[in-house]
Amino acid sequence: MIRLRRKPELALLLIAFVPVALAQTTTLTLQQDISSRMPTGSEFSAKDVSGKLYKGHLVTHPARWFLRRGSMILVFNEPVVPITSDREGVLRAGNKVRLLKLGGSLAAGKLADDCVDGAIGATKARYLAAGVAVGLIFFQKGGEAKLHAGDTIDVEPRQAHQK
DSSP states (O other): OOOTTTOHHHHHHHHHHHHHHHOOOEEEEESSOEETTSOTTOEEEEEOTTOOEEEEEEEEEOOBTTTBOOEEEEEESSSEEEOOSSTTOEEEOOSHHHHHHHHHHHHHHHHHHHHHHHHHOHHHHHHHHHHHHHHHHHHOOOOOOEEOTTOEEEEEEOOTTOO
């Protein structure tokens, strides 16, 4: 028999690890492609390893001007929530596409500068290049958040205080 009076470390370990053991995660596999371009309320489904089907709907925010990236939230009908790097469970598009578009806009500005440098002078060409770069940055959309059929999502049981 273990006496907890003499082993306070054991009692602290039990208190620390019991909540962790209760939060079991499950891996789900998506059944169809989903994207932040889809309308809010679009339904999706995912299966776990045992074959249980989980259904839910999307809350989406499509990509906008000025390289704002799209995002989506997966809301399950069952009492589970997705585990994401974001505390609020939001899936966002990556920064790779945004950085490529930003670099392409600046390169297009430099190309415009080089094309008209001799015709209108160096100073005016710099202003034209800045205008072209800012215009392209302003009117381009950011990347869309996408998950493809077969992608996996880790979920955990929803806590009692979450709704």
